[in-house]
Every structure is written in structure tokens, then in C-alpha cells.
Amino acid sequence: MTGIPPGDDLHRRRARDLAEVAAARVLEGRAHEAMLLAWGADLEILQECVRQALVDRAGQSPAEYYGALERAFAVSDGAVVAEPVPTAAIALAQARAIALERLRPFTGEIHPQWEQVPGLDAVAESTPGSAEQFAAVRLEGHSLTEFARLRQAAAERDMKAALVARVKGETVTAIELAYAADVASTEAYLADSTAAAGDTLLLTLVCRWELILKALGRLPGLPGDFSSAVQLVRDTITGALAAADAERLRARFLAI
16 A cells, blocks of 8 residues: 555544635635635545545555546536536535546445535525636736745745844844745745646635644744744644645745
């Protein structure tokens, strides 16, 4: 089974976090974003189901594991916002059914324990143009590439100011500016990688961003030492991501 990720509750915890944020978006009336987050939670559950099914069946290779995941994730390119349906809950149920059908040749019958998102049954499904409207707001009217460029430029400005403050002995200010710089670098990376993946729905951007915010929100505070504070923030951000994402993002953080 070399090459297949070990089993743990990581995907379930991530799914729970995404479902929690999706429920909050429902209450805020942000139906399209709630749908993206709910589907992101489902994909986390599907990843663990696929892992368990293929590890439990002798002879399955890493290539088959990742091939099955590709088929599950492919649903996100349109199933969630395909044909108009009365409610978001119905759209999500349809997407789940499509994903399970595509996975069946690899996994056989699987019965995921989906995270529930209260309120989706009362929320109207995304209307035509809602994906475009959401992207325009989330990216502040820019393309993914331009948004990434602007956020990286902001990161460079903030980190330069952080290092100046550090030299002056203004440690609290330096830590705050370095935090802002690392958050901006993170947003730039997420936008670039979302563009590279061809994810026009911004599913991967939204879900990864919310998981990062959840992780940062759990920090009880930051150390008073500049280097230790920066390291903790960076470890927390990258710890919320998959290993490959984390490695690439670490390379994007600015030197201190």
C-alpha cells in the first residue's frame, strides 16, 4: 500500500469544519458559497471512503487510488451547479449520487456518512450567473492571476514594513505586519493554484481558505518573540493544507 495516505480522522475533521462554515453561510444568505463548502465537505468524506475501500481490497495500487479520486473530484466541475433544481439540498444529493456512481468501478458500494449542513433544504439552489457573481466579489473584480499578483505585492510591502519595525524594536507591530504578509502570500498561492487547476468555481480556493481560517482561529495567541510568532503562524497555515500544498506554500513565504 506504499503511496496511499494512512487512515486517520483528518478528512472527517476537515469535513466537519467545512460543514460548520457552510451552515453559517446558509444563515447569512450566501447560498452559492454554502453550496461550495458543503460539496467540499463531501469531497473530504469521499477521499477517506476511497482510501478505506482501496486499502481494504487487496491488490489496489496508489495509481488506482488517485485515479478514483480524480473521478470524484471531477464532479465539482459542474454537477453542483448543473441543471436548475428547487433547493441546494437537492443539488447536493444529485452531486453525491453522481460521485458514488463514478467511484463504483473502483470501490464497489460505499456508504459515506455525510456531514449534515442544516438549512440547505430551505435554500434556493444557485441561480444562473451566481458563480460569476461570487467570483467577482471574492476576487475583488480581478482574475485569479491578477488577484494573486496583487496579494503577493501586498505581502512584500507588509513584510518589508515588518522587518523595519523589528529593527526598531517594535516587536508587536512587526509580528502583526508579518502575519498580514503571510496571509497575503497564502491568498496569492491559493489563487495561483486554483487558476492552475482550472477551478473556475473557486471550490478549492474557498475550501482551503476556510480551513486555514479555522486553524488560525484556534490559536490561543502568538509568542512575543518575532521569529517564533512567524513560525507558529506559518506552521498553522500549512498544517491546514494537504502535504503537497503545504510544501509549495512554504516556498512562497517571504524570508524573515
